[in-house]
Amino acid sequence: MGEFELISRFFDRGPARRSELGVGDDCAILRAQAPGTTLAVATDMLVAGRHFLASADPASVGHKALAVNLSDLAAMGARPLAFTLALALPDADERWLEGFSAGMFALADQHDCELIGGDTTRGPLNVCITVLGELPVGAALRRDRAEPGDDLWVSGELGGAALAVRLGEAALPAERARLDRPQPRVALGLALRHLARAAIDVSDGLVGDLGHVCERSRVGAEVQWPAVPLAPGLAQSAAQDRPALALAGGDDYELLFSAAPENRSSIEALAGPLGLRLSRIGRIVPGQGVRVLDERGRPMAAGLHAYDHFA
Amino acid sequence: MGEFELISRFFDRGPARRSELGVGDDCAILRAQAPGTTLAVATDMLVAGRHFLASADPASVGHKALAVNLSDLAAMGARPLAFTLALALPDADERWLEGFSAGMFALADQHDCELIGGDTTRGPLNVCITVLGELPVGAALRRDRAEPGDDLWVSGELGGAALAVRLGEAALPAERARLDRPQPRVALGLALRHLARAAIDVSDGLVGDLGHVCERSRVGAEVQWPAVPLAPGLAQSAAQDRPALALAGGDDYELLFSAAPENRSSIEALAGPLGLRLSRIGRIVPGQGVRVLDERGRPMAAGLHAYDHFA
Incomplete structure (x- = not known):
């Protein structure tokens, strides 16, 4: 041939x-x-x-x-x-x-x-x-548009693909599908054109990709760990490194976006029609850097880096 | 890093x-x-x-x-x-x-x-x-627009890159440059918008690429071998396979185009300002396939195939 x-x-x-x-x-x-x-x-x-x-x-x-x-x-x-x-x-x-x-x-x-x-x-x-x-023209959800006071949202669930990599042959079909057949959130992106300020897709891990938004927008961000939506297999797992898998595992292909608080109910109303979970996981704050806070509001250990092909 | x-x-x-x-x-x-x-x-x-x-x-x-x-x-x-x-x-x-x-x-x-x-x-x-x-809109030089009676033109010279591959370390700087630093004929393409009918860039060899034009345009083509512009090193070479190098060597990145005969003088007038040789090498004919004719008008041996990565 x-x-x-x-x-x-x-x-x-x-x-x-x-x-x-x-x-x-x-x-x-x-x-x-x-x-x-x-x-x-x-x-x-x-x-x-x-x-x-x-x-x-x-x-x-x-x-x-x-x-x-x-x-x-x-x-x-x-x-x-x-x-x-x-x-x-x-x-x-x-x-x-x-x-x-x-x-x-x-x-x-x-x-x-x-x-x-x-x-x-x-x-x-x-x-x-x-x-x-x-x-x-002018409708793009750019990385550099987040503002202090914005809510921070993420679609779907995180960590499924990273768990599939971890488990290898032992991964459940739903986890494998997250890794092998990610569903791009195209309809959500279109719906967010007039609701979100900044957006990025989570490909290298939530903390790393949120870091790009913060850097470009010259702001900081606070993420509430208990609000982060975990892939089913991960939510049930006892793995000590659940935060690492969910926040820095990568390959999630969910949308992470910031939006003004007055758009909260409009954004929540998208979840049903799109058949997609939308979670409010934190907020944009003045300053710089990403802080993840545990159940009691204490900063969680650092070391949640984005995947880097050359690091 | x-x-x-x-x-x-x-x-x-x-x-x-x-x-x-x-x-x-x-x-x-x-x-x-x-x-x-x-x-x-x-x-x-x-x-x-x-x-x-x-x-x-x-x-x-x-x-x-x-x-x-x-x-x-x-x-x-x-x-x-x-x-x-x-x-x-x-x-x-x-x-x-x-x-x-x-x-x-x-x-x-x-x-x-x-x-x-x-x-x-x-x-x-x-x-x-x-x-x-x-x-x-509508100005594209498509492959499927050649018509019987069109002149066939090629820019620059052919076979220099193929000769450089053949000679390896012994290649002259000019031949190496043809292989390593081809000059895309962007200005010529722009100038041909209203003068040429069909065009293609010669990347896999003239005969093969002309074959694509013929196939898409449902026409044939005749090329006069003596009119084909040879790269200097090739013109001086005694190699028996000069036709193979010039017509099927590939990596030429010259433009091959067809144009109505009434545009001849306008096309010739481009050569000076562009600092680029433009050679009329044959014509588009009814039928199908590419025929290359020698000094006496006799068909030259076949076997001048386009480069194919998977053949």
Whole structure:
């Protein structure tokens, strides 16, 4: 199977629907934008042996490679539009490609996000996706917009993916799904456009990602540990390092956002329709840095660092 | 050096100039587009050991990774706007990163193309760039627009990069530069918007890339071998496989385009101002397939295939 047959069999789904020109030319071309809108752009690269095992279910790899990018759009309040895929493969393994493309396209279709182009080459397994989303001008949920007095919210539950990594083969299906098939919170991001001030997706762990928001916004934050929503398996676990797994485990792909207290009831009202838990876990304060407080309001031990590929 | 220091030292050049929001948030945000324009998008992935040697000059790697993407924009007639960079590195080698980013940014500045975001991770050396360019609606130089009777043109000279690969250490500096530092023909692409019909950049070899144009446009093509512009080293070489190097060597990054014969003099007039040779090498004909004809008009031997990563 040559490069062009590979593309045509697994990645070319015919004429572009949402774009002017899709797979098969030097560039893809987007439709002209609606007035008053602009484009959000994110890129994530997943490497075999680091972000997933080479032996991982290819459908999960396809799902996750797109999901982590859609999660970036969600954290910006952007609506998914289109994406490009660059793929380095050790060989043209048809079964792997079938699973990978099926997993990727299932999630793409769910979010009406179109593959418009890319690149395939031989090399150590590497998946790089760039996603494009639409956003009204000025509506972005930026990291640098948090203000002292804001409530701090997080969607869903934390620590499930980290627990799955910890447990390995012993992980329950729900925990594995959190790790292998994260659900990008796109609908929540869209709903938050006029309710939240700052937002970020929790990919490196809550404390680390909240630290980025604080740094960029020049504020501090206080998190109430008892208010942090734990993944079911973690809530029931007796592990001493539950805080580390929930607050610094990473791979959660939930949205962490700050919002003015007057928006509390509007935000709470989103949970039902979205079928998503929304927890108020603390607040933005003057100063700098992230403090996590236990049941009695005492600062918990430090050492909850964000994941760093090069540290 | 951690991931964030790495980004801040080598890839964050301060607030975005041409974009609304650049490096450092979940997504980058482009400026709202001018009415009547749209976006062209291309992605190319370069893998160490395949597209370049791991020991290659990092500045050349940075240059080339962006150049091959800008070449895609050029082939569409799009003006470079912004790009994202995803980088997998075996380790955070400061000297490598310094050279790489210097080579990349020098070319980016030359084309006023802004780095707006990306991703860094540990892994086998891999560089993936996605470039965004601006294009008036309907002005794209698509592959499927060639018509019988069109002249066939190519910019610059062919075969220099292939010769450099062949000669290895013995290659002359000019040939090495063709391989290591290809110059994307962005200005030519812009000038051809109203003069050319179909265009493609020659990355896999002229015959193979012309084959893509023919297939998409449902036409055939005749190339006059004596009219094909050869890289200086190749023109002087006695190598029996000069046609293979010039027509199927790849890595040329010249523009191949078709245009109506009435545009001949306008196209010829571009060469001077652009400082770029423009050669009329054949024509588009009814039917299908690419035929290369020698000095006496006889078809030359077949076997001039495009480079294929998986064949």
